[in-house]
Amino acid sequence: MLYSKYEWRVKAPDHHTAQWLAKEMSLSPVVASLLAARGVLSLEDGNRFLYGSLELTHDPYLMQGMREAVPRIRKALEDREHILIYGDYDADGVSSTSLMIQLMRELGASYDIYIPHRANEGYGLHNHALDWAHQQGVSLVITVDTGISAVEQIAYANELGMDVIVTDHHEPPERLPDAYALINPKMKTCPYPFKGLAGVGVAYKLAQALVGEPPKEWLEIVAIGTIADLMPLTGENRVLVKQGIESMRFTRYEGIRCLLEVSGVHVEQVTAVNVAFAMAPRINASGRLDHAGRAVTLLTTESREEAERLAFELDALNKDRQQVVETIVQEALEMVNAKWGERLPSVIVLAGEGWNVGVVGIVASKVLERFYRPVVILGIDPESGNCKGSARSIPGLDIYEALNSCRDVMDHFGGHPSAAGMSLHRDRLDEFEHALQQFADGVLREEHFTAVCEADLECSMSDVSLPVIEQLELLGPFGMANAVPKIIFRDVTVQEVRKIGKEGKHLKLRIAQKGQQIDALFFGSGHLADLLPAGTVMDVLGEMSVNEWNGSRRLQLLVQDLRVSSRQVFDFRGTPEPLSAIKRWRAELAPYLQCSADKSAVVYAKDSHPEIKSQLYDMCLWVYDRNAGIMPDNDVAESKPKEDTSVLFVLDIPESAEQLDAMMKAFHNVPNIFMLHPTRNERERLLIPSREQFKQLYVLLAGMASSPVPEQEAVAQLKRRTSLSSRMLAKALDVFEELVFIQRSKGWITFVPKPEKKPLDASRHFRELSNLADMEQHLLHAGTEQLTQWMMSRTKDVS
Incomplete structure (x- = not known):
């Protein structure tokens, strides 16, 4: 499940006005609906909006x-x-x-x-x-x-x-x-x-x-x-x-x-x-x-x-500016994490020595986009101590008014309700921050920190043909207060997905809905490629445009946001540095996974990752346990309800199917599961046991172990004659021993000539082997789609 970055609000369409405008102005229903949503209610208003001149x-x-x-x-x-x-x-x-x-x-x-x-x-x-x-x-x-x-x-x-x-x-x-x-x-x-x-x-x-x-x-x-x-x-x-x-x-x-x-x-x-x-x-x-x-x-x-x-x-210069911005943004994000962690204040105020004051406004915009709250970024002159900064705000806070409330702290300020600039001495930074926080705390409420995206229309892909989108240009020029129309398409299916651009920074999709297909671009979201495999069904919100290439004109969707409503299993088996990957995903995908530390759980084998408590100390850490199935391994896991978990990272496979069931039962509501466990050598593979296999092994053992034989030698002979893995053979011997078909002593085994007849499934080891082999077959060797389906079925079985 991928959450949308924004709360989507669709403007209520005025169907009667839209139909009337479509007829009177010869417009498509889509364009007429968008025109009505922009407050055009009469023919005079429509002509003024679409064809207005300098008069x-x-x-x-x-x-x-x-x-x-x-x-x-x-x-x-x-x-x-x-x-x-x-x-x-x-x-x-x-x-x-x-x-x-x-x-x-x-x-x-x-x-x-x-x-x-x-x-x-x-x-x-x-x-x-x-x-x-x-x-x-x-x-x-x-x-x-x-x-x-x-x-x-x-x-x-x-x-x-x-x-x-x-x-x-x-x-x-x-x-x-x-x-x-x-x-x-x-x-x-x-x-x-x-x-x-x-x-x-x-x-x-x-x-x-x-x-x-x-x-x-x-x-x-x-x-x-x-x-x-x-x-x-x-x-x-x-x-x-x-x-x-x-x-x-x-x-x-x-x-x-x-x-x-x-x-x-x-x-x-x-x-x-x-x-x-x-x-x-x-x-x-x-x-x-x-x-x-x-x-x-x-x-x-x-x-x-x-x-x-x-x-x-x-x-x-613009290329240089982009690099400078990127460097300062990274420093600012690290500062936010060090200063507040996940307990963010109403207003984020950050100041850094040597930060280029020419780009602090852009940095403020990017930090605001990441955390969706008002941001002030200041560059400090290390010699004079003078600070110059820029502020960017959200709709709930008039930043000019906020600055005006603490004007005595600053040397100068000015701007608009959504953006402003200021200067002050570094000695007054704490006083400035405290005054801004105090003002913002009195104005902002929890709902103000939810980013909202106003969509103009919800329709089917079949409603937006090339002629319709060409007619849509009449509504331009697009910008502030007359944005490019945003359209929601629901239940579209991903056909193809790939990363494009430098370092795979952008995402390109081919999406389909009821036989219609279009290309979609999601700039700056290449990191979502691995979370949207072909077949994923999702809702998308974006802007329609026309892509012209070599004389050909094709529709494309510029994606602004997306969401996947179904639960998902992400296949990252064999990831070389899983702890680093978890930290990276939590940083990159936070808006889509809603993976705050106390809502992120990690399950692993005891002692398999010695450094985990120092690297992922703020997350819910769980370990497999022979008796309980899984056990909390830090205070965060003990104190946070498992039902609140939004993402589960699996670092190791369980030792038994019982442990798997315990894990799935504990986290049966988790929307997203990341499978990060190591893969295993094919030569160590377990097979789901059959009676024919065991009958063959029984005959072979009878021929080689009528007198005591070293177990290691017996396993080597059986491996050559059956192609079964050493692990599989060792577990088969456990079954024979439990059924008293063989005897083991100090590394030697002896065949029992006339054992009491017992069915194979009377053996606990046989049942465990069957379950373990089935589990490993899916967790270690199945394809992604098969793994996903199997994990989902296990969740349903234990819920």
Whole structure:
């Protein structure tokens, strides 16, 4: 049984509305159902959602501060003032800065740009940068994607005689800066109807106010920043991004074209998903490991040669970033285990010396995905003791609000309900962690720690033909608040399974349902290959897509989650280092096996694994016992109910069928059994005894042991003449001795000429041999399917 990582919640379909939309808009039932699930209830809403254009965007002058900002910028243009565009180092900041460069070029302005270095300077306005700007003759500063919290810095700019226009979209603090103009739709006093713009979206509204109708290609830059900053692709954002993606398919920007090409994306087929997973990480890599200015140059250069060089540089930086992230994630996971074990707090706060502050946000996301609770990751400068970090949160906790509750502990913080950044000194880390925990404990409840995946639809594979999935693209662009539709298929059967990609990191399946077959990919889940043998019946949740290869278009499912409802036996007989394998599986498969230490049991032969108590000390350890069948071998096993066991690891086979039955009875409800016992040499194989075999042995013994003969010599002769194993012959002699057909004494055996006639099954040894041979036949020599069926039948027999 494999548990799903998420709790699946299927949206209740509005069948009446879906049928009406399908008829009125000529849509397939599947697409119409998905449209209704997105809140489309009328023909007008449907046309706006599917075919909305720039006419649906709002008047930029509805935004507070715009009527002050535009005349000030126009005055600066007339007077040839030197303008500074002050941006940020993430993809939204890079896009915002790049868009403003396009605007400045369009307006013929005298301008400079400044983006702080993530590691050396950190987020936001800095006084030393304002000093530099003042020396350059700047009299007007326009911030993009930053500035709403820069109270002291803008006051300093005012002292220097520079006006500051802030364009931002982050959560405004209680005290706002005294800027010449503040443009942020999230300000409480701002009447702008759409609050979900990215920083680049706000910058675009300023451009609209200044030039009327900006060139359509500027929307390509808007799309990049909006998608990368995980802004909701609804309302105005949906229109802006959709138009931007359409323009991007014919882009004239050399940087965008080269970046798509180096990412392996066909320019003419680019989607919002490609921007999110191919372009955005490479743009962000510039600011994470180097300086974001390189990405700005890429997006604004008109030179193909320069664009190619920069695109390859960003691609290389992204590869380096991936390695840095992987290293820190492993260190963070080890830290979690050492600090808390399996008793995790409401908020995970981790800090490490030398951790690259450019990637701590990504690390936080990965740690959150592993443990599903809010995470704060901080990098510590070992020389200054200053910490810079990023937080990622779950829906139950507004992380910005949580940070605001302990703002006195930090030097600076800012962000959104789901993601934020902060800086503080290492001396205050304990105080910071305690304050965050206290706030989170008052907000979060147990149900908040269950990851939920909202599925849009449950249907059969026959319902999702290629034309249906092609029509599904009308619902794009897909991203935040308008996710790629997730569909559940139940009772699909695995036809083929294999690992693909570097080091077998990914999983490829061929699945079938009622005669329909499709390929399925599960990225990052190659480790599940051995747990999904052909024939496994499971439920899957995923996203449908079209795979294009050599002119052929085929459906494929991108799996997000899966579950197997039936009990399973996993055949890993002969695993060379079983204790290490158990630790690895528990780490890799925890979400699917729910194998916390106190719910994981190990059964083994006494003294067979001397190191087990030091390596698996926190698990329930059991040993075989001649009298009781199995016995607890540590305190954890004694204290935890066997009924709660979720996974059983069998390290050794029992000595008898009675011990096997005792084990199966004790763990008759366990969902998953891992068979890890060593295999045995075929020459030591036991056969289920037959009367013909014993009759033959009896005749042979009569001919060689009429006078005492060494037992070792007798066994050797019998082995040559029967091909039975030494073990089998030794146990046969036990039967003959018990029935008084032979006598044994000090290593010698003697045949009894006229023994009392007794049936073979009157011998306890004969019955034990039969049961033991049958057990070993299945445990040691049967194929995986036969072993599984036999283990399941034994469980039923003893339950």
